[in-house]
Amino acid sequence: MLSISGNKFVFNGKPIRILSGALHYFRIVPEYWRDCLLKLKACGLNTVETYVPWNLHEPKEGQFNFEGIADIEQFIHLAGELGLHVIIRPSPYICAEWEFGGLPAWLLKEDNMRLRCAHRPYLDKVDAYYDVLLAKLVPLLCTNGGPIIAMQIENEYGSYGNDKNYLMYVKQAMIGRGIDVLLFTSDGYTDSNLQGGTLLPDVLATTNFGSRPDEAFGKLLDYQPSKPLVCMEFWNGWFDHWGKKHHVRESEDVVQVLDRMLQMGASVNFYMFHGGTNFGFYNGANDLGKYEPTVTSYDYDVLLSESGDITDKYIAIREVISKYTEVEAIELPLPLPKKHYGEVRLTEQARLFDSLALLTNPIHSVCPEPMERLGQNYGFILYTTSVQGPLSQTKLAIQEVRDRALVYLDGVFQGVIERNTHDVTPNILDHDIVLDIPPGGAILSILVENQGRINYGYNMKDPKGITEGVRLGLQFLYNWTIHTLPLHDLAALKYNDVQATSPITPTFYRGVFLIDEAGDTFLKLDGWIKGVAFINGFNLGRYWDIGPQKTLYIPAPLLREGENELVLFELHGMKNPVVLLQDYAELE
Structure with a gap:
């Protein structure tokens, strides 16, 4: 098993430096797992790391999914067969630019739910999930002959909270279910992060950064002076938001930081080694003052491209690693063929408004309820009501729109209301929608797109759809027909x-x-x-x-x-x- 001796790791009695890369099985089609893992090993890495997204594995409360792209056991078995160690990060929250940071949307069905703290209803949900998940992982631990050498308790918790009772609860929840491998936490290297997110001195603290390794490890040593240095997330690339330029980080910069970390004797996990794709509606979003959804691609500008191709960064990093350890001569898989069809x-074509009866059943509600209260996780939601007239030049206001609404009056498109720009005051601004309702009244329809729940920071509690109400001027509108549109099956x-x-x-x-x-x-x-x-x-x-x-x-x-x-x-x-x-x- 993996243990700590002073400032070194020891595995089965021999010193080991962990050189790891992040591959998210849930962002790669299973047919390509082996290809990516072989390329990881051929780069000189001895370990693969992955998060575990709760929302993928328990899409509805009490209903679990471990098949296909969710078959984590098969992914771990495959890594072990290739001679790789595995680090698993199964904390309830993962961030990862993944929808809601991996938390299941159904948690938000309860208005009083508190996230990532020792709130008993939340802990009960975690316990029910861990009962199923951890039972699958225990046989794969290195203490049972499997490849898993370490597990994370929570993820960058210090950037969110400081509830040590919660961290201790998650730790004991893992140990009590048979997890007896090395446990760790990972956080940024500020004082507040390391104070809030760690369980020092009993649990190994690791840190996450992309540059300035002397500064980062120096701060970690202030809190943990006599244990191995670990960069659990070496950000050698970055993710993209819609409407922004694609992030690129030059190989020379990455190589310099890596070389310095290896000189210092540190263990390193590349975040990411291969980013993959946010298939479906699983992209996350950020909001630290402005809502910014993440794009579908999780290319991340790292060692392998989104489609799994070796990059110049891969070659440069392998050369650096070869200075510090022997890189096994492995014949690289051939590039996956690309086709121009x-x-x-x-x-x-099938128009949405003509097809509602084929996709969903109507729900009648006094108020326009958010998705989660109606048992919907992802996709779109349509709200429709009758409006009396006449009304002239009256502003339409949504409290709150999460995240982007298309507005129709008698089926005619009126415009878009977006989360970042919508002003709910009665004053009319240039980007507001102003309606004229004829004497006979009109049908108002609002189609809202969930563009991805927030995955990081203090705004994570992010219900989708219309969260409070709709107004014309100062008057709230009532008596709505709602169509949930998760779009998980279009066969009809x-x-x-x-x-x-x-x-x-x-x-x-x-x-x-x-x-x-x-x-x-x-x-x-x-x-x-x-x-x-x-x-x-x-x-x-x-x-x-x-x-x-x-x-x-x-x-x-x-x-x-x-x-x-x-x-x-x-x-x-x-x-x-x-x-x-x-x-x-x-x-x-």
Whole structure:
């Protein structure tokens, strides 16, 4: 087993330096796990690290999922077969730019729920999850002959809170269920982070940073002077938000920081080694004063690209590692083939408002309730009500819109209300929606998109949809019909031929294409504005013309020889119902 002797790690009686890379099994199709793990080992790393997202494994309370991309046991077995150690971070919260930091959305169904603290209702939910999850991990511990050498108690807790009773509870919850490997915490290297997030001196503290290793480790040594130095997250790249430029970090900078850490005798975990993809609706968001959703790609500009290709950064880092340890000569897997399939024409359409009965059942409610109270986790939610008239130049206000609302009056598009810019005061601003209601009244419809729950910081309690109410002027509107639209199954949709001219209304567009051989490809959506893409029923994720992501990655295992189905749920319309399947990614 892994233990600590002074400022060194010892594994089975021999000194070891942990050289690790983060691979998130839930961001990589299972068919590619082996390819990524082999490339990790060939880079000179001896360990793979992964988070465990609670919301993936318990999508509905009491209903668990450990199949397909959620088969964590198979991922760990595979790493062990390849001779890799495994670090597991199964804390209830993971951050990871993942939806709600990995917490399940159904926690927010209870208004009084308190997160990440010793609040008994929250702890009860954690216990029920750990009863199932940890039972699967115990046989895989190194103390039982498996590859897992260490586990994390909580994740960067010092940047959120200081409830040591909570940290102790999670620790004991793990130990009480048979977790007897090395436990640790990981935090930023400020005083407040290390004071709030650690269980010193009994539990190993590790720290996370991307630069200034002397400063970071110096601060860690102030709190933990006689244990191994560990950078649990070496940020050798970074993630992207919609509407911002793609983050790039030069290899030379990464190499210099890594070389210094290895000179200091530190153990290092690359965050990330391979980023992967936020498939479906699993991207997170940040809000430290402004709401910013994360893009579908989790490329992260690291050692492997989003599609698993070796980068210049990989080569440069392997050279540095080879100065400090012997890099095993492993024949690298061949690059995964990329295919240019050309244009695909989407020839059929189904308008959302004509298809509601095929997708969902109406819910009648006095007030416009948020998603979570209606048992919905992700996707869209539609609110509809009748408004009396006449009313002239009256401002529409939503309290609060989470996160982006499309407004229709009698089916005619009126505009968008967004979380960051919406002013709920009665004063009319340039970006507000002002309505004229005719004498006979009108039907008001509001389609709200959940763009990803906040995954980090003090605003994490982030219910979606309309959280309080809708006003015209100062008057609240009541008596709503609500349609939940998680879009997890589109099989019931009925399509018609695409019309040359269509009103601006949310529409599903469908096309088919034939291939002789499956290969990785990238969906380019020039002329499309915003929406969600599905390939053969699998939710690839969101697209948005504001960038920086210009293509969606389609791994070959999602395709099939012969006929393939592509469906786009487009919110705003497009110039031409054609897309391109090309053989390279585009991030700007």
